[in-house]
Amino acid sequence: MYTVTIAEPRTDPMLTRPMVISARREETDDTFTIDLAPPGGFSFRPGEFTMLYVYGVGEVPISISGDPAHPEVLTHTIRATGKVTEALARMRPGDTVGVRGPYGTGWPMEEAKGRDVILVGGGIGLAPLRPALTHIIENRTDYGLVSMAIGFRSPQEMLFVEEIREWRQHFDLDIELTVDRADDTWRGSVGVVTRLIPMLEAGDECIAMVCGPGIMMTFTARALRDRDFAPENIYVSLERNMKCGIGLCGHCQYGPLFVCTDGPVKQLSEVERLFGIREV
């Protein structure tokens, strides 16, 4: 007689929970957003990520881009850049993906309470910041001045266009937007996102949350340091190739850190010295 032990998904971190795609939206030519319907809901903190599994193809770490106040919907915004994300791009509502998580450290929403907040997002890096901003909007009185600088490659490659328009209508939010390149039909700012940093209002002890490509984060951190931000008050979201997501395999090692469990969100004071080391 055989005894079969079925692992409980909630207690075995290596087992996926199947979830059905309930909605899908095109953001740009290569980026899309999917909503999943998690049975029983899915609680998470802004900045956390999940491992998404396309059955028979593979698994990728993707930051959650949805609203933490709505655990009945689990949202991810994904750029199709590899085998698994391209497979995800082909999936449609009704298809099923496997989900593990949530994992990682989140944005410092508690530490930021009562303080001014600056968010800086570049390209797909806006996706992990979106839950932080929606959390702030829903708990607006908990925070001081709130500004956001957003950079994209071009107007055609902007994410969350309708939502950005809506954010800009909030009288108590300063949302600045720029693109790296544009033609003469674009009426907004053209230039790198770091140019926006000096324009953002922020008092002493302001908390900054930064997410984007590595080079963009390095230069943004410099621009914030030029404004006398203490490195302890600057939080960056690191990106590394991950496999297990739970600190076992070492694929995401970054110096002495495992990005999956020690990160992805870290204070600049803990990682600044690693930024300039090419071998890391």
Add this chain to the structure above:
Amino acid sequence: MPTGDLTYIDHPLLKGLSEEHMGKIASCAWGDRFEEGEYLFREGEIANRCFLISAGLLALELDGDQRGVIRTSTIGAGDVAGFSWLFPPHRYGESGRVVEPIEATVLDGDALRQMKVEDHDFGYELMMRIASVMTVILQNTRLQLLDVYGDHR
């Protein structure tokens, strides 16, 4: 034309200038406003003006021939537009078109050039400030060229 009074200006380029040097700049400066669609300067024209922007949005554009107009960057309050008056052949390298109404202090480049030759202390001070602005522009341009949001697999 030159107002001789710069007390109303709060522009980073002039911050901390001595009264004497401020007086020199005031002798060749005036305030002006430019409406949407107007050009402050055009690519290839003789360059004899510098603009210290205090409000608005200015697009810097290049004629890309068959690619049409290429907007290389936009600048606004606290920025400086027009450096081509400094060096031969004194022709603007790009065009400056108003996207949102611009309020600016306009400097007479010919007069400034003459003054910095006659007074080297003034010239040094001016060139250090302009070099600092140009360094930031150069760094930003480098970052822009890196195409950080591109797919670089």
